[in-house]
Amino acid sequence: MIDKTSQSLQQAISHIKDGDTVMIGGFGNAGQPSQLIDALIEHGAKNLTIISNNAGNGYHGLAALLKAGQVDKMICSFPRQSDSYVFDELYLAGKIELELVPQGNLACRIQAAGSGLGAIFTPTGYGTLLAEDKETREIDGKNYVLEYPLKANVALIKAYKGDRWGNLVYRKTGRNFGPIMAMAADLTIAQVNETVLLGDLDPEHIITPGIFVQHVVEV
């Protein structure tokens, strides 16, 4: 019997190695896998590259991970926020590398990785600083920038319910990056509010099929 549910956050997170690229779901607090991030801090893996929409708020969650010195590079769309104190300080001190990616390109590059595409011509960013030195092409009278897939060793996401096959459903705008990050990582760990029995999730309503998920941890 395959059972992807796990009682232990630490055990699930133990697969992360120094130098890994880790995707972290969430947009603001919605869909942020806070307990998994805390477990990653406890785990202590270093020299990480983090792919996430933001770069942490206040001193908890992703900000705490940065503060702990575990992150070499952020790939994100919106690092600077009113309370991104930790990132701001590290960035201004030159202690963290930043790859700034327009939000739609971020989503699309993650989806491209999960879908096995080699690269995509995207309309966003053409003619801007964020497309500097990138290949461009005019197709049907419109200009596009060539962007490459964003993959990860591990994705940490938050879902609402999950079952032992790894099927997931989300809650409201907490869905955000979860479904596409799950596709783009070698190993996806989902923290869920509730683990349910196999068959309790309607097959028509499952948002992330279990094939994209390796561990489900109820928190």
Added chain:
Amino acid sequence: MIDKTSQSLQQAISHIKDGDTVMIGGFGNAGQPSQLIDALIEHGAKNLTIISNNAGNGYHGLAALLKAGQVDKMICSFPRQSDSYVFDELYLAGKIELELVPQGNLACRIQAAGSGLGAIFTPTGYGTLLAEDKETREIDGKNYVLEYPLKANVALIKAYKGDRWGNLVYRKTGRNFGPIMAMAADLTIAQVNETVLLGDLDPEHIITPGIFVQHVVEV
């Protein structure tokens, strides 16, 4: 009040013009919008390009549309079947053009159109006759073919339930191409088994948000 539901198949279909590119959902009989196809035959629009996975079975549905002489070109992945009599005859007589597209590329090109991408590097078809004369590129040690989006003037799809805002849910494997074709056409017409009141479809379960749908017809 916006009400995309319509009582009349003919009225919904009347937007199709001679020379249009029309996507038709379905894989086998599952998700095939038979009544919309019949209405298109009655409507009589000519010189159509049809994008659909197959090229018709027996003498009904898409096969009947071909038989009626309304189609100049088929873009599909699997035209030849045990009962694709009509297509076979037209093709062998040189009366219909065929663009054969691997099924995953078909899906991916339709999704790319709906998502506003200019082109995609796909792994499928590299080194085969179906990639002849196409641009290729090695990316990270793997070979890819450059493929362009597939758009349509109109998409005809079948869903299970729909509401007046155009939100749709599907039934089992009848979902197949519906959600992505709805995204890739200027005008999407969905035949549904049942129109329901606004709010009856759970916002977590809606598969095609109404933004991608212009007409919903209960059949």
Added chain:
Amino acid sequence: MSFTARSQEEMAKAIAKDIPEGWYVNLGIGQPTQIANFLPTDKDFFLHSENGLLGMGPAPIEIEEDEDLINAGKQYVTLLRGGSYFHHADSFAMMRGGHIDLCVLGAYQVAENGDLANWSTGKKGAIPAVGGAMDLAVGAKKVYVMMTHQTRKGDPKIVKNLTFPVTGLKCIDRIYTEYATIDVTPDGLKVIDMVEGMTIDDLQAMTEAPIKLG
């Protein structure tokens, strides 16, 4: 004759009045968010928020605030009957695939050809952030700007050429400021509305790029 600037509320009202029923609309973070307050409630407008919802409703009462139901500005919102949730790739497909009828954005500068600058002031040492700005600029069928006519220091924001970093090229269709509504056309900037008492010369004096009555 003298003239008075319209208030932010009046600008929001003016924009709301120009939105036809049934449009799919994305209202950018900041000032444009207010436009929602002036859309007639007896008609159907479809508000999209790029973090993954369509059919966005007004802010909830405090007791009904839900951490999992926020808009792109990370404010608590509600969902109307008929609304839906989806993931980020689908959400940006709506935007970039040309399915959104209108996006209204704030701006630092708009050039006479419709170029937009709204994501970075280009200051050295500033921490950059772009979010969905570049996607919103290029994706929607129409893109309007809602902004003050000039900077606080009195510099023009409607310019011949951008001096701030580009967000998107030739992407703006119309500009609403506290003094005027201006269409970006192939023939240049055309003023289609001005506050009472204002002349085209008054407006031109505050505008670097050439304008004419539309």
Added chain:
Amino acid sequence: MSFTARSQEEMAKAIAKDIPEGWYVNLGIGQPTQIANFLPTDKDFFLHSENGLLGMGPAPIEIEEDEDLINAGKQYVTLLRGGSYFHHADSFAMMRGGHIDLCVLGAYQVAENGDLANWSTGKKGAIPAVGGAMDLAVGAKKVYVMMTHQTRKGDPKIVKNLTFPVTGLKCIDRIYTEYATIDVTPDGLKVIDMVEGMTIDDLQAMTEAPIKLG
């Protein structure tokens, strides 16, 4: 000593035995479909069908056949508890994105370097059809072929170079025929199993490409 070819059923059994519990598996149309019948029912195997389902179960009894629940071969199937439905782009993302552990396909020819031909005989005037063949060939982590060792006319199907049109290049990991199981390796074709009584020379006589014991 004489040898007897294994039956299709025995081939299917042999392949089923080689699939570890928990693998995500796509069984191609035709012969490979039978493999499902020999997967132990007390273990979890995840069958994917590219028309949009995961967790595919056996054929239903006739009265429960459902037009909307078919597999890629357009046969009626069922869905196991824990299964799910999804659209075609997501389904091929599973395949092309490398999420499927194993795909088992039929074939016209396999070359010693793992090139596969299974979509077209290349006959002039034939009506082509490709379906998901090319996606299945390049997408899965491992791709096995299940086929007869020779054509009906007795021509070898395991060849030095394909003479039929290519489906995918260097994509095959293993070949199961009625006589043997052969791994495609960087060092050439290695026979890992043969029917009783068969020698490597017997097998080589039916095989164009050089083979050796693995």
